[in-house]
Structure formats: structure tokens, C-alpha cells
Amino acid sequence: MPAIEARALSVGFRTERGVVQALSDASFAIERGETLVVIGESGSGKTVLAHALMRLLPRNVTLAGEVDLEGQPLLALPEDEMRRVRGRRMALIPQGAGSALNPVRRVGGLMLEMARVRGLGQGEAREALDGSLRELGLSFQQVAERYPHQLSGGMQQRVVNAMAMVGEPSVVIADEPTHGMDPELVDTTAEQLGMIARRGAALLVITHDLRLAERLGGRTALIYSSYIVELRDTAAFFSQPEHPYGRALLGALPEHGGVAIPGVSPELTQLPRACAFAPRCPARFEPCDEAVPPMFPLPGGGEARCYLHA
Amino acid sequence: MIAVVGRRLLALPLILFAVALLVFLLAWASPYDPAEAYVQGAAAGDALTPELREQFERAWGLEDPMPVQFLSWLGRLVQGDLGESRYLSGAPVVDALKDRAYPSLVLLGSALGVVLVGALLAGVAAAAFRDSPLDWLIRTSAYAATFVPSFWVALLAVFVFAVQLDWLPAAGASNLRSVDGGRVEFRHLLLPMLTLALTQHGWFTLYVRDTLLEVLRDDYVRFAEAQGVGRVAVLFRHALPNALIPFVTLIGTHIPELIGGSILIESVFGWPGLGNLTRQAAIAVDIPLLLAIVLVGAVLVVLGNLIADLLYRVIDPRIRESMR
């Protein structure tokens, strides 16, 4: 049984401009000890995916599909029970550590409060926090009396990361966990994320840092305009993407020639009933404009949302 | 911090000067005439003959041109002399203010306390149960409290609680038979205090509700939720402190409205405070008294804002930091 599994998960936001379709038909499973890296351009729906898994969505949301945590369906769970799932069984390292820390609370109190929610005693919590902070080159002592704004961006990120690692959640979701860090810190963080996976948790890492993605290994999900368009072994993906968007994306990297993808991605309020990438796709052919392509299995394992693989 | 206080206090005389000048100009341009008001108030049906008017104005020092009057008033003020009240037949204005300050401060202070506590409770409840019937009820009554005239509420309160139910006294600040006056008794304070609080809490309640709802969308609240922090703790320990920071400033800016509201409330409840005196001074067009009251009001407003501002700096660690 996978630690977490999403089936046909879709998220829309009702807004004045219409429904923003932020996540469409996402299906994947992460086993214990496995890592899933999620990449995609800004605004493609990565954070929404993370929040949807934890049901941290605002009131104007419409949610479809299923999420199972260790076989337990989450979307039908009453809010009270969901609250007990968060933190204890699923931990989130949110995007933007700076704004995730309450500005009027001292960091120490904040960390302890959240650690204790997971059932740790005062002393235990302190020790655990100090432990994970030390792995990241900080100590509890060092940050406890400070307010968030008195920490650097990298320190804030490490505090947030350390909080998520306390206790033994079965699923850890990290949204841009290396934001604002210099290369050495990125290394330590990658190391620490690897530890989490090795301890047996399912790890979902959202990142813009393709090098980090490569390094984390596991599998990679590529998102384009709310759709997961390719889901494959990370190493395989980076050596040879199968979806035209993945190819274009890697081709746009400086070391691969830096050819920008022509055109712009569609408005999420007006997604076509067809392949969302078709208008920009060099390999576009008839079926692309007729229906949204499903995920087609790839010969070497993994899936791609492209009629080329039908 | 000291610099902030210093700058504000240095500006105070300027503000007071401007306020005093404005009152003078308003009184000067107003159709209300002290001599006329005096004759009407003192002797029903009397006519104000030109000779009598001239005699009054001479006795009151009103014959000089307006700028001269203003300067001489200013000259005395600088020496700490607020002058004499014409309405109070020559009693020093300072004495009149002293007598009236205590009941007013008790009323304003306790009403403000009730407003804050009430607005916090109601605002948090409305935000916590957003869009529920409770939220609807709180919002509607807050709007109503803001727009219904406060004297009407006061009259209604008198009618219901003093006349119909006979629970609380209808007027005055202490027992008329057994007490010598100059005191404030809780039983007498309740009705005016609650009425003033009721008519003033609207903006505060709505403000608490709306900022709270806004703050509840902030990232750190979502993070706290993601960490599994309970609903109540999220509301009170994570969202509320942040919502309260701007709220503190709001208190400062609403002091003038509170003072304004107290004029009507004090008048209806025969409360022996400055609000009631303001009404009397206005009816009698007693410029020295009005000036003094307005100055006291201006000082209260400036101090209130200053305190709110300082409090704001103290409670928001981001600003507190930058002041060290």
C-alpha cells in the first residue's frame, strides 16, 4: 500500500474571473521511503497540489478525485480528524518560509507549540527541534528568542524545514525547501531530505532547482498548466524527457542551448478541451486539438500525457 | 521612541493653536449670538435691546475685534489661565472642567473597555463562525449600532431598562437622596456606559471581524494549520495577535467619535460630565468654556493617538526592533 495516493485529483477556484482550474486529473502514488519531485513553471499548480493533499484549501475551492493516506481516504474525513492528520502523519514545508512564520511570535515558542501538537512533551520537543536544527547548522538556542524578521531568509527556511522533520510523519511535502539558500546549504538540505526518505517517509518535493531534483532521484512529475504531463523515473526524465513540453523545458536550459519556448501558457480560467500545450507544441498533430490526452504508459516505465505515445 | 513622543508633544501646541483658532472663527461666523442666548436663557420673553447688548458685550470683553479677543485669550492661556465661563456666571473655566472631568473619564474609560472587550468577542465570534447566523446577527447589529442615532438608543435604553423594567436608574451618577454628589456609582454608570459602548462598538466589531478574516488567509496561519494546530489556537494565538496590531491604531483614531458620542449620551442620562457641559456651553454660546472643552478634547485625541501609536510600536516586534 502506498503511503499516499492521489487519483484523478482536480482543484478549481471560483473567482470573479471564472473558475481557475489549478490542478487537473492528477494521479500518482508515493511509497514509503520513495521520493517524488514535482517541477513545472511558476503558476502551473504545484503548490495547489501540495495543499490539496493536505486539504489546506480556501473556501472558494471545488475539489474532485480521491486522496488516500496509507489507504485511508482523506477527502471525506471530517475537518476535526483531518486536523489530527496534519502535522502528525503529514508534514508540510511551505513555500516562502518568511511569510510562513508568524511575525509577532518568537521562533522558539512557535516551534515548540507546533512540535507539541504532534504529541511530544516539552523536553522531547525541544530536543527533537534542536536535533534537526543542528543538522542544518543551527541550534534551538540560537533562534528561540528571536522574531522571524530577525532571521535571514536561509535561516527562516531551515527553521521551517526543521519543524516539519520533527516527529515521524509518514508523508513529508516540501514546497521549495531550498529557497534563498547558498549551494552548501542546498547540499545539506538535500542530504536531510534524503534522510527523511531513508527513515521511511514518503517525500514529495516541489522545486524550481532542476539540479536538486536530479540529485533527489526517485521519480519526477512535470506539471504544465495544471496537468501532470510526465511522470517518470527522475534519472530517465532528465536524460530524455518524453513529453514535448519536458523536452522544450530542458532545451531551454542554458547548458542545452537556451532556446526559449515560443508562446505563452494558457489562462487557467480558459483551459482548452484539448492538450493544453498543443498551441506551443512543435509536434502538434490532429488528435491534440480534439480532447485532453490521458496519461499514456511509456515503454521504459512511467507515463506521459501526449498522443505521441498513444 | 523618545523622539516619537517628543515630536508629537512638540506638535501639540501647534495643533491646539489651530483648533482654538478654528473654534474662534466658527464662533465668530456663527449666527448664534452670546447676548441673544443669554437673554433667552435667563429671562423668558425678554427683548435684547441694543443698549443691553452693548452693555453685555462690554462686561464680557466682547466689544474688541475678534483678533484682539483671540490674542488676549491666547495671552492668558500661555500663563495657564483658561479664563472665566460666561455661562457659569464667571466661574473659572478650570474649576468647571475639574468638576466634570472625573465622571466623564469614568464613563469614557469604562465604555471604551466594554467596547474593546465586546468588539473582540463579537468580532472573533463572527469571524470564527463566518457566514453562520451568528455572524449575520453580529454584523447586522454592528451596522445597526453604527447607523442608528445614539440618542435614540439612549432614549430606548431609558425607556426599557429604567421605565419599563425599573432595573437601573434613569439619570445622574449617584443616588440623589443619600449621596452628596460628585460621585459615580456603578448602578448609575451601567446604563450610560452600555449605551455608549453599544452605539460605538460597530466599527470596532466589524474591523476585528474583517481583519481577522484577512489574517486568516495569511501564510503563517495556513502553516500553523498545516502543522495541525487546533482551530481555537490558530484563531487566538496565531491570527488574533496579528489582527490586533492595526486595531490598536483604530482605538486611537476613534477617540474623537467616542467623545462625540458621549455628548449625546451624557445629555440624555443627565450625566455630570464634560459632554453634558459641552451641550450647555454650546447652547449658551460660552466661547471660553467651549474653547477649553475643545482643547481638552484635542489633547485627549492627540494623547490617545500617541498612546495607540506607542502601543502599536511596542506590540509589533517588527517595529519595536527598528526602534532599538
Add this chain to the structure above:
Amino acid sequence: MVRRFGWSTPLVALLALVALVGVACGGDEDGSTGGSADNDGRALVVALTSEPSNLSPVFLDVNAGNWKIFSGLVAFDQDLQLVPDLAAEMPEYSEDGRTVTVRLRQDVTFHDGEPLTSEDVVFTWNAILDTDVATPIRERLALDGLIEGVRAVDEFTVEFTLSRMDPAFMERLYTGIVPAHLLEGEDLNSTSFNREPVGTGPYRFASWVAGDRLVFEAYEDYYGGAPAIKRVVFTFVPDENARAALMGNGEIDFTRMSPRLAENFEANEDVRVVQVPSASMYQLTLPNKHPAISDVRVRQALSMAVNREEMAATLIGPLGQPAYGPFREGHWAYDDSGHVDYDPQGARDLLAEAGWTESDSQGFLLKDGERLTFTILYLASNAEDQEFALALASDFQEIGVDARVEVGSNPGYQDRLDADAFFHGVGMPYDPEYVMRARFHSDYADVAANPAGMANPDVDAALDASRATLDPEERREAFIDLQRALLEDGSYLIIAERPTVVLVSADIEGLVPQMAGSPHAFVRGLSWNLEDWSWK
């Protein structure tokens, strides 16, 4: 590690503290609200409609009374006849009417123990005549330079010299006497005496917490005998509903009330509803400068169109009385023949005679294509005034006059009296020489006292005749002429008596209403003999 939640805990504590300020100030509560069996030493609690600002008789209108702290040379009895007070016997005019000699009682002391002498009387009157003293009563007490001099003949005799004979002068001696020994050399406009007075009356000043209450105590050495009620507390409650609530709860013993609200107390055994005969009348002023109204026939027609009886009954209630002239029934100068029949048809005929023969599609009368139209102003301070103004307008519309109603701003309304009608209550019970001259004489046509701007030779003649004699019968006839001339002229339509109703605790004995003037705060018409009251 100490749990820290920043500043939120102290803030909540602070709020709670502020909220509790009131509790901390709450005094001990004995909850006594009267009605107890033991009325010994019970204070008489009076709720005034407004707070006085000055208690000195130098500044006070006769209508306001002497607050029972002062006494005058003469006083009014229940029938408003003059009786000696500080004077040993009733003073008399000299042969030519220009000298009045007053002999004082010799047993009178001020509240500080000093005896009253003629010096005090001279000081008081000179103060009133002193143009450096800003008193509104100078003009009325010494109208047109009436008083030439006041001098002490000996320690207990005072002589007033007048510039002309004035039959109403004697009444002016009602003015309270202030102590010269305390006021000599003081600036009377601002002396603390004005708010901490010392007089010779039955009550002495005890304390005054501004805005809260004014307290008097019985003066045990009062020459008329110590009052039975030992303590009087005045409180100030402008709102009538609040006063009614205080009365209903037994927290006060005495207050003025509108007839309508007073009706609620008819069944209350602890409260007496007392109607004080009032000299105040509801009156509509018709502007003589208005082109149509300047025609006396139009004013007559308007007078005939008013259904006074119905208005009094419906707008005032059972206590309502219609009225036709400025004197009240029971006054010595009242003309019982003065009456106007309600006659709308007669009014229409009269208007036709005056040239208002055509009418427009809405039924309003026209002359040379113009409507007969005017506005009735009233002041918002009295709720009844609006209802009267509306009733009047509707009666006028009945006969084809386009009358409208508008609330006037004070003092702005005064600038509109040339063109608009004005409705208000006015009148005082004292010597008509005092009151009527300024109200109706053409000498006053340009000041607010005679707002209609009436200049009627018959009215002037009657007023002049009334002051030319000391003979009561001749004066009565002159005032009857005045009433007839006023009715003829129609510039002032008197509509109804304006009742003064007072609620008094049923525990009080000794009430005998006197005719009162325009309703003053302490309702002098009822409190005039306060020193004779006692608790049951």
C-alpha cells in the same frame, strides 16, 4: 522555558482592567428610593429641565423666582396679590406716584448671620441699575429709565425715586435682596457669590456639584419660621422620558412633565399630577409686512378659521383649554367677553370681501392670479408646537389658504418673521404693564418682542392708558380695551392655554398652586410656598 505569547496576555489584562474601572468607582449602595415610612430628614429631590447658571437675583428674572434662597421686599400670595415680605408692611406710592418708601423688617438675618439693613436693598438695586453689570433684567425692571434713585433713609427705611408714575413698579420690588457686606467691591459679573449665594430666604445654599446636583438646606433662623423640609436636592435632566422614569421609580419628588406623559401617572398612587394654572398661551404671530396678511380682514378670517376648542382637546388632552386673548381666566384683567366663533364659512365670506374671490384647480384662493400663501414656523424644542402648527395649517387650507409648515432654526427664524407666521408659547402672569407693553406696543414693532410688527393705534392707546393711572379699576378697563383691540387686530391669534403640569410625590403636604408664568425650570407656580411644605 517560560511559555510566551508575546504581548497578547498583558493586552487582554489591560482591557479587562479598563472595563473594571467603573466597578472600582462604584460606591456603596444603600438603594433607598424613598417611600419609606420614616420621612424625617428626607430630602426633597427636584429634577429640573436644565441647570441654572447663576442664582443671584441681580441676574434673575422675576419669573424664575428667588430660588427660595432670597426674599424680596414684597412677595406674591397664592392669588398673585402682593404682600409684604422683607418689607414690614405693604409700601405705598406717594401722592404723585413718583416716590415709594419701604420700611424693612428688623428681624431678618442673612444666612451668614449678618442682619439685613437698608444698605443691602440700596446695594442690590444699584447693582441692577449699574450698566457694567451684565444683567438681562435691568431693561425690564427699570424700563425706559424708570428708576431715578434708591437711597437709604435710615437703617431700615429705603426710598425709591421714579422718573414717572408706574402702576407696576410695586411688583418689581419682588426682586431678591443680596448682602452688601459680601459683595461690596466684587465684580458682580464673575463673583463666586453667583454660584454660592447667601440670602435671607427660607433655604440656604449647601453645595453645588456642577452638572450633578445643587443642594439647599433649611435656614433654621428664617424670619418666617424654619421650613419643615430640611433638604432640597436639585438635579438636572433635560430629557422628559428620563424624568418620567425617575419619577416612576420614586427617585425624585418633583418635576415638570408634558400633559401627555403626565397622563401615565394618573393611576400612580405615589405621584400627584398637578396642573399649575399657566399664564402662558399658544400664539400664532401673523406678519403685518406680508402683503395679504396686512389686510385686517384676512387676519380676521384666519382667526375665524381656527377650531380652537378641538385643538385644545385633541392636542393637549383633557387638560386643554382654548384661549382667545393674552390674559388667563382668573387674572384680574381678564376680559370674559373675548371670544371668536369657529366659522369657516364666515371666514370664506370675509376673504371674498377682501378680494380673494377666485380659486385655482387645487381649490386655493387667488387674487390677481396669486395664491394666498404663507409659512408657519415653529421651533423644534417643543414637540407640541409642531402638532399645533400642522393643525393650524390644515384649518387654513380648509378655507382655501395655502398655509405651509416649517421648522425654524434658532436664532435664524428671527430673520424670517417679516414674511412668515410664527407659532410658539408665550406669556407671564405678573403685572401686564411688565409684559404686554413690550409684546404689543408699536414702539417695539421692530424688535423680536413684537414679532408681528403690529402697530395698532387702539392697542397703543390702551397700553398707554393702563400705565397712566394707579387706580386698579381704570387699569382693568384699559387692559380690557387692550384685549378687545388685540382681538380686532388679529395680528396675534391666541389659540390655547399652554398648561404647566408638575408631578409631585404624594408624600408632600401643603401644595397650593399659584398661577405660574412660562414654564420655568422650578415651576415657581407650584414651589412658591415651598417653605410651608412638609412630609406626610
